[in-house]
Amino acid sequence: MKNFKNKVAVITGAGSGMGRELAYQLADRGALIAINDWNESTLLDTADTVKKMGAKVLARHFDVSDRSAVEDFANEVVDHFGQVDIVINNAGYTLPAKSIEYTSYEDFEKLMGVNMWGVIYGSKAFLPHLKRRPEAVLMNTSSVFGLFGYPTQGPYCTAKFAVRGFTETLRLELEVEGTTHVKVCCIHPGGIKTGIVENIDFSKSTLTKEEIEETSKTFEELAPTTAAQAATQIITAIENQSPKLLIGKDAKWMDIITRLFPTKYHKFLLKGIAENKETLAKAFKKDPVEVLQD
Numbered sequence: 297m298k299n300f301k302n303k304v305a306v307i308t309g310a311g312s313g314m315g316r317e318l319a320y321q322l323a324d325r326g327a328l329i330a331i332n333d334w335n336e337s338t339l340l341d342t343a344d345t346v347k348k349m350g351a352k353v354l355a356r357h358f359d360v361s362d363r364s365a366v367e368d369f370a371n372e373v374v375d376h377f378g379q380v381d382i383v384i385n386n387a388g389y390t391l392p393a394k395s396i397e398y399t400s401y402e403d404f405e406k407l408m409g410v411n412m413w414g415v416i417y418g419s420k421a422f423l424p425h426l427k428r429r430p431e432a433v434l435m436n437t438s439s440v441f442g443l444f445g446y447p448t449q450g451p452y453c454t455a456k457f458a459v460r461g462f463t464e465t466l467r468l469e470l471e472v473e474g475t476t477h478v479k480v481c482c483i484h485p486g487g488i489k490t491g492i493v494e495n496i497d498f499s500k501s502t503l504t505k506e507e508i509e510e511t512s513k514t515f516e517e518l519a520p521t522t523a524a525q526a527a528t529q530i531i532t533a534i535e536n537q538s539p540k541l542l543i544g545k546d547a548k549w550m551d552i553i554t555r556l557f558p559t560k561y562h563k564f565l566l567k568g569i570a571e572n573k574e575t576l577a578k579a580f581k582k583d584p585v586e587v588l589q590d
């Protein structure tokens with residue numbers, strides 16, 4: 297797809313980060329924008345800016361882990377705009393560092409609901425509409441954490457690996473059935489400077505305000521790519537019909553390392569983790585009360 301003029305683009309999680317930048321850049325290229333976020337106020341901020349840019353926008357706030365809400369949104373977008381050409385299942389969040397052993401089922405299931413089921417619901421709800429278009433694109437956001445395991449990010453890695461398996465399988469199924477006009481791409485961002493760390497629900501964590509600020513700062517330093525740069529690369533991947541997009545030098549590097557050293561790649565990862573002894577001590581504890589009493 298080379299021309300975005302009057303194409304209808306659906307973006308979930310558009311109240312911040314890459315989703316918001318995608319809304320701006322696709323609006324700038326002439327697309328009609330249908331956006332979602334579970335945060336109503338940040339979603340409306342994005343919608344306001346898109347409107348001021350002169351683009352048409354439909355904004356609906358709901359949780360993408362609610363299947364019927366996603367299905368209603370798909371129908372509403374088609375009723376409103378008459379078509380859907382691009383779907384980017386981008387909404388997602390992460391949890392404070394915690395080992396799998398001590399992650400509660402509640403936190404695990406909630407994250408899978410959003411980061412895995414949200415992508416599956418978004419893909420299945422919009423696919424029949426995409427198939428009706430002469431050319432269409434489905435982009436699902438995984439992560440570098442969908443390429444390798446990472447201690448203290450168990451639920452996130454589990455969901456992002458699932459997104460990769462789901463998206464690659466769907467892509468091949470469309471190819472096998474001869475649906476060549478719907479292109480499917482799995483996105484693997486490396487560290488991107490967005491609100492993903494600030495948006496973590498730290499209320500269940502043992503981190504203090506200072507530690508949260510420090511975590512955000514450290515993440516910023518580790519994230520080499522801006523949200524705007526990432527959005528531009530996603531749009532280029534749509535233009536080039538790429539089946540897999542690695543965003544950032546860090547993602548490209550780790551993709552090579554995990555394929556060259558499938559059982560030894562952790563040696564490149566664990567050094568940095570091991571240095572952060574305080575975070576590790578907290579991540580491998582059962583619950584906040586226990587930690588506070590230590």
Ligand SMILES: NC(=O)c1ccc[n+]([C@@H]2O[C@H](COP(=O)([O-])OP(=O)(O)OC[C@H]3O[C@@H](n4cnc5c(N)ncnc54)[C@H](O)[C@@H]3O)[C@@H](O)[C@H]2O)c1
Pocket residue numbers: 308309310311312313314315332333334335338358359360361386387388389390410414437438439440441484485486487488489490491492493495519523
């Ligand atoms: N920032 C990174 O370094 C990075 C790296 C790899 C993958 N990702 C993935 O990229 C995607 C975008 O993240 P981002 O970095 O722009 O983060 P972000 O926090 O800036 O934006 C994500 C948006 O999704 C929304 N959201 C979260 N859960 C939702 C739900 N259940 N329903 C609707 N909206 C919801 C949030 O409110 C937020 O506005 C996510 O899937 C994330 O996992 C991010």
